[in-house]
Amino acid sequence: MQDHVILQCVFLYTILKEKKKDIRSLTKDQLRDYFTENGDKAFRGNQVYEWLWKKGAHSFGDMTNVSKDTRAFLEEHFVINHIRVDDMRRSEDGTIKNAVKLHDGLTVESVLIPTATRTTACVSSQVGCSLNCEFCATARLKRMRNLQPDEIYDQVIAIDQQSRLYHNIPLSNIVFMGMGEPLMNYNNVLKSIEKITGEDGLGMSPKRITLSTSGVPKMMKKLADDGPKFNLALSLHSAIDEKRTKIMPFNEQFPLSDIKDALKYWYDQTGTKVTYEYVVWKGINDTEEDVHELVKFCKVIPCKVNIIEYNSIDDPRFEQASPKAIEMYRSQLERNRIVVNVRRSRGKDIDAACGQLANKQQ
Template sequence: MRMAYDLRHKDWYAWMKENNQPAFRADQMMDWLYQKRVSSFADMSNLPKKMRETLSEQFRLEPLKTLTQQTSSDGTIKFLFALHDGHAIETVLMRHNYGISVCVTTQVGCRVGCTFCASTLGGLKRNLTAGEIVAQVMKAQIALDEIGEERVKSIVIMGIGEPFENYEATLQFLRIMNEEHGLHIGQRHITVSTSGIVPAIYRFADEKLQVGLAISLHAPNQELRKSLMPVSYRHPLSELMEACHYYIETTGRRLTFEYLLIKDRNDQDQHAHQLGQLLSNLNCYVNLIPINTVVERDMERTPRNQIFQFQRIVESYGIKATIRREHGTDIDAACGQLRAKHLDKKSEQPS
């Protein structure tokens, strides 16, 4: 059964036509879903009863059930949602000085296998549909509605999974979020993060979207990157950099490179110099990320003074480097960590 959130406005228009309904019903559907944010087709009071029954037979409106909700002292909220088939995913709501952002998940688990990430524990189970990704934003927005707060202003696709290995659903999600009849979140307020799926970077560049692109780099040379990110065996750093050049030349947009700092692994002065040399001729900036502790991975955070030293060296190459503001450090902040705990608890239950 499809999700109601899987459809764009034009898809609802086509559905109305197929079901002998006037075109304006598509506007009404979008209004109920994204403005009134109802949780039942029965609540769509200005739609004919027969049509509401048909919708209930053909679509699922509430694909997510909240299993756990953690709230940090800084206002960050981390949700653990159950899907209709029992799988669990994470979504994070973050508060910034420029507004509220939601970080969404695109897959149940991940097959990329980054050695520092809890998301990949247990491997990939399945892709999410576009509607299941949309539903995460809607559940976060409804949580904001309940406490009388503002609307979601921006989205980052940086949760569990590799978005570019679920390309079509991710692209549909982007278009739904940008719909004038939906939440109407501007493309420039959305960022997609990839571990470096090279063919998809070329494809995404050719879409000519205004959506931001972030590359999870985390190492300045091929050998180190292979040890941290096995995706580098499939898509070597040299090929990734060629794709990055193509993206910038094709779109005219600046790239973000995410660099996770891990004590004694990739945070030494020599690594900072290598990173500066690697990126010095690109229109980009670097987002330095002190690692969140993941007990399953036995990796430690870079000392504060070394973080600033690393930043200074990178910026000496004319590259803007920022240190990511931390969110939710007093809850299960690392991506996939809350889900991993949930899976551990399930495995401990008697069969």
Template structure:
């Protein structure tokens, strides 16, 4: 019989589990705080619980944390990438980013994975190269933040302040676990991370965006667009382009209206593919009537893909064109590319940090088929 993953359970579910063992309900509160607030990974260390209960929990449940296989620090010292091994041997990568601010609280952002691979098949993303993968549980997502929080404290920071679901996988393709993890991380008896400090990124699954609109949470939402016409987007993002841009933008407007949160569009620039002033004008037209912020990301290296970032002059011209057309735009400061921790570079790896395997992308995902 498989053990129950207690880190994935909310307070109500944990109470039901504890009372099924014949224990009083208040024990669930003690156990919940140990797991969600203290990041406990050993029942025997929970001294506020009776020894008999600890023994039964050890037999029937688990609070094991993923194991850190490898740590890489960027040369700039502002980014750390961790390779984690889950309890079944699956491996994922996650990233910590440190922002030191003058006369303000420092920010530490944890970039978490929601799947151990991805089915969206984006032609510029290393995660998409892995055909064998699974969804992560809510507990496995929470565990990444808890591991990052410990590391941040060890480095002299005051813990994790922000969370972005921008690691491996498509979060909205694992929506139930992602929602549960958000609620666990936001819990006052847990890590107590504010909803406005959590951002979920998506390739653009319109029905799931609409579902999120009705959660009643003030979560940030970032939509990976990368093309302002359906034909090019289909070539760049075959899995995500199932929903046409008109449907995607309608879902984004609904999220803005119901959540009250301003959305971000992520737009990676690929040399000779989506980087012309005409492309910028198409993007501006698509976003007409919205207050969406466009985050421009010069493409990051991926050996298997025949893509590269445009020259800096082209990037500047693209941003300038958007500004002239009254689109709010910012150029993302690149972090962690030297340790393959930047956008589109996370993947399964061996203990030595090498990719589990390489698969060449077929052709260049350009304007022509």
């Protein structure tokens, strides 16, 4: 009987909450208009907007310079769909992985990656993923929904707080390399970046932000047209169509010829070089032909290459290539005057490394 009553209460609370409007879906002007239409001063909208975005308020009760009556009014009509760090795990190397609970009960993961000189937030843009990369744990999850701008923004706020608490420095960089394909959630991702870089938000330099895509040509061109100030990375992994399709099946719809056209368009419009992310696997893309084709691909536009250590997802098809193969890539790229970095993974002991985010705790 008691359980039945509790379930009824939860159901009623959910219904009432759904009737309230998400206040962070309103612009500052819309908030100002709302207050004037309800007999208050327009500047009240400025105050509330600052609490929501610059100060990261979790509840209307946090808004201490707003009158109690106004806070009660906001509580009656609006909701702040704030995220909650449901589980935090710390790696031996200082990396932190967060299981982030969303307002509807779904979960995504985000990661704080520290080095000696900076800390980087790796944030998610979708619950699950729209694409089907064979080597990525996130791809095993169906895409349940896109994240809203505030849900992406909240991940950054939470990681900034962790960076200050555990590493004594503010967050310095952001990469959209968590769960999901950012260009498949285009509008919300760009709105989140506007908030992150805006003066009425976090005021972070867009040059410290990198959006990583697996390659959606149409959206890459749209992004170029929109004149972004942030950086673009392409998750490439093979410059041979047949091989890339085997490990990234969506490549059949978005072949490398279309991606090359999109990259040329990107560079013509922005003048900004692209970073290619590239994992080398044993028996898949560790031959001289693979290196030769990558070198040719790198001649399309100015670029640099990050060779990334493979992080196991318990799939026997994929195994880290030998040090000899990695050295072959590095030496051939450098010989052709292509900037190359060999990246070592962090957070592997807590499944926080690239390609490992899959909500295992659920």
